[in-house]
Amino acid sequence: MGSIYERRPADFERHAAVSPYNALYDRPAMLALLGDVHGRLVLDAGCGPGLYAEEILARGAEVIGFDQSVGMVELARARLGDRATLRVHDLCQPLHWIDDATVDAIVLALVIHHLDDRVAALGELRRVLHPGGHLVLSTHHPLADWRRLGGSYFAIEPVEEVWQGDWDVRYWRQPLTASCAEFFEAGSLIEKVVEPQPGPELAALFPQTYEKLSERPGFIMFRLVRPS
Numbered sequence: 623m624g625s626i627y628e629r630r631p632a633d634f635e636r637h638a639a640v641s642p643y644n645a646l647y648d649r650p651a652m653l654a655l656l657g658d659v660h661g662r663l664v665l666d667a668g669c670g671p672g673l674y675a676e677e678i679l680a681r682g683a684e685v686i687g688f689d690q691s692v693g694m695v696e697l698a699r700a701r702l703g704d705r706a707t708l709r710v711h712d713l714c715q716p717l718h719w720i721d722d723a724t725v726d727a728i729v730l731a732l733v734i735h736h737l738d739d740r741v742a743a744l745g746e747l748r749r750v751l752h753p754g755g756h757l758v759l760s761t762h763h764p765l766a767d768w769r770r771l772g773g774s775y776f777a778i779e780p781v782e783e784v785w786q787g788d789w790d791v792r793y794w795r796q797p798l799t800a801s802c803a804e805f806f807e808a809g810s811l812i813e814k815v816v817e818p819q820p821g822p823e824l825a826a827l828f829p830q831t832y833e834k835l836s837e838r839p840g841f842i843m844f845r846l847v848r849p850s
């Protein structure tokens with residue numbers, strides 16, 4: 623049957639282009655964390671419909687992107703044309719088409735919690751990064767998952783949920799300690815952690831979401847570095 627991202631990629635694109643969580647919360651905080659990428663080679667892992675890649679290209683970087691969903695890659699191609707190198711690839715498989723230590727920076731936005739073997743995927747991303755290069759990733763804040771799902775904050779388990787009526791998702795919940803241990807196990811060091819604050823545009827357009835995100839985080843972001 624495939625994931626919702628494979629079955630209904632255009633629905634995600636429509637949503638993520640303008641939604642408070644994607645357009646006004648995740649992307650601005652992640653792009654700030656990514657920093658200056660002018661003239662750099664950036665890998666957009668789990669690129670979806672190319673909304674990140676478009677922003678990163680506009681900042682003067684060269685972009686390679688991939689996603690396991692054929693439909694997502696088609697949408698990214700329609701958005702970006704030949705300005706980025708795009709392909710279908712499952713992050714659970716080795717990135718055999720990218721040489722060791724060839725990428726300057728990696729973006730992994732709202733993807734890691736969908737993976738069963740996060741350490742293997744992070745290890746493979748580390749392999750293709752230049753020593754000293756960085757990977758920025760965003761994921762559900764574990765407190766947000768705990769608050770919504772209940773049960774034990776310390777549970778490490780896959781969750782199946784339906785969002786907004788008919789958007790069925792499968793992702794992993796786990797405590798902060800487990801995520802940090804996985805980063806370390808994959809050979810990366812944490813350079814920075816961000817619990818983003820919603821900005822004025824989100825306040826003006828989505829006041830209720832602004833109130834909510836002002837008092838409790840929805841996502842958490844990490845800037846990981848491959849040690850030299």
Ligand SMILES: C[S@@+](CC[C@H](N)C(=O)[O-])C[C@H]1O[C@@H](n2cnc3c(N)ncnc32)[C@H](O)[C@@H]1O
Pocket residue numbers: 627628638667668669670671672673674688689690691694711712713714730731732733736737
């Ligand atoms: C929430 S969307 C985020 C898309 C994009 N990063 C963004 O923020 O706009 C999650 C994406 O991860 C992709 N994905 C999930 N598991 C994957 C895997 N094993 N390999 C590659 N992509 C994957 C999905 O197809 C989907 O496009």
